[in-house]
Amino acid sequence: MPRKLDYNARITQRIEIAPGLIILRITPDGELFPFLPGQYTVLGLRRGEPRCEGSEPESDELRQRDSDEMIRRAYSIASSSLERHHIDIYLALVTSGELTPRLFNLKIGDRLFVGPKATGMFTLDCVAPHKHVCLAATGTGLAPYISMVRTQLTENPERRFSIAHGARYSWDLGYRDELITLDRFWSNLTYAPIISRKQSDPDWQGRVGYVQTVLEEWLQEGEGREPMRPETHDVFLCGNPGMIEQAAELLERHGFKKDERKDPGTIHIEEYW
Numbered sequence: 001m002p003r004k005l006d007y008n009a010r011i012t013q014r015i016e017i018a019p020g021l022i023i024l025r026i027t028p029d030g031e032l033f034p035f036l037p038g039q040y041t042v043l044g045l046r047r048g049e050p051r052c053e054g055s056e057p058e059s060d061e062l063r064q065r066d067s068d069e070m071i072r073r074a075y076s077i078a079s080s081s082l083e084r085h086h087i088d089i090y091l092a093l094v095t096s097g098e099l100t101p102r103l104f105n106l107k108i109g110d111r112l113f114v115g116p117k118a119t120g121m122f123t124l125d126c127v128a129p130h131k132h133v134c135l136a137a138t139g140t141g142l143a144p145y146i147s148m149v150r151t152q153l154t155e156n157p158e159r160r161f162s163i164a165h166g167a168r169y170s171w172d173l174g175y176r177d178e179l180i181t182l183d184r185f186w187s188n189l190t191y192a193p194i195i196s197r198k199q200s201d202p203d204w205q206g207r208v209g210y211v212q213t214v215l216e217e218w219l220q221e222g223e224g225r226e227p228m229r230p231e232t233h234d235v236f237l238c239g240n241p242g243m244i245e246q247a248a249e250l251l252e253r254h255g256f257k258k259d260e261r262k263d264p265g266t267i268h269i270e271e272y273w
């Protein structure tokens with residue numbers, strides 16, 4: 001009997017950002033599905049695939065399951081939707097996790113399952129064309145914003161993109177060089193990286209704190225900068241649920257409101273767990 005789900009794509013690039021952080025380029029066997037920047041798809045590997053070095057051993061209960069079972073998880077697409085041959089996924093290792101230790105073990109040429117389509121409402125389609133966007137993320141929550149700026153930065157030069165990216169250490173700030181370059185050359189993009197563990201990263205000269213620290217700064221008037229307001233800005237929050245909760249509370253105190261299916265708002269949320 002044929003398997004319900006089979007591998008239908010292969011790894012065509014693997015970039016190590018830092019320990020436990022990689023960017024995987026995945027090329028499907030057939031045509032790539034269309035997607036909007038900000039959407040996610042599903043990746044899968046069979047339970048029988050080996051786990052990477054440094055991951056934690058699985059429980060006896062998980063080890064006894066069918067080795068043909070496909071483990072599947074959602075991943076935001078980081079590449080531009082104009083790129084029609086592959087997708088890039090920015091991936092963090094969860095050492096105790098079921099799928100990521102297996103994804104981290106993949107080498108160029110190895111095969112995996114990728115879902116047949118992309119889904120999700122975390123896109124710029126829900127923002128009025130005259131509004132600016134603030135894109136705030138922790139860790140790999142940056143991925144949907146990379147797709148947005150790579151695809152949509154030049155579409156509407158009047159729209160300002162402000163990216164706040166938080167990580168523990170500077171070496172965990174993936175896509176930093178690209179964002180520094182975009183910030184330098186495009187007057188409508190601002191990039192604000194921030195780290196929380198400066199004591200272990202003494203050479204870091206930039207902002208120290210959390211993503212919420214950057215949002216607090218942008219909610220106030222700054223040199224040559226209007227304060228961020230719900231009338232002029234929509235805010236996107238992606239990644240760690242703790243950051244999302246605290247950032248949403250802060251924004252709500254300044255008049256922003258969560259976007260809900262039947263009740264549109266100015267805070268758009270994608271929680272990773």
Ligand SMILES: Cc1cc2nc3c(=O)[nH]c(=O)nc-3n(C[C@H](O)[C@H](O)[C@H](O)COP(=O)(O)OP(=O)(O)OC[C@H]3O[C@@H](n4cnc5c(N)ncnc54)[C@H](O)[C@@H]3O)c2cc1C
Nearest residue numbers: 073074075076090091092094097098099100140143272273
């Ligand atoms: C819409 C959406 C988009 C996502 N996009 C990405 C992406 O682009 N890149 C990415 O790395 N992950 C992304 N995730 C998370 C991803 O789906 C998996 O949950 C994650 O890779 C862990 O899978 P796992 O099987 O290894 O761990 P599991 O066995 O599923 O264990 C997950 C548990 O580990 C903990 N955990 C610690 N750190 C993380 C973390 N960074 N992410 C998730 N759980 C964590 C949580 O407690 C969680 O309950 C996304 C999730 C959603 C819902």
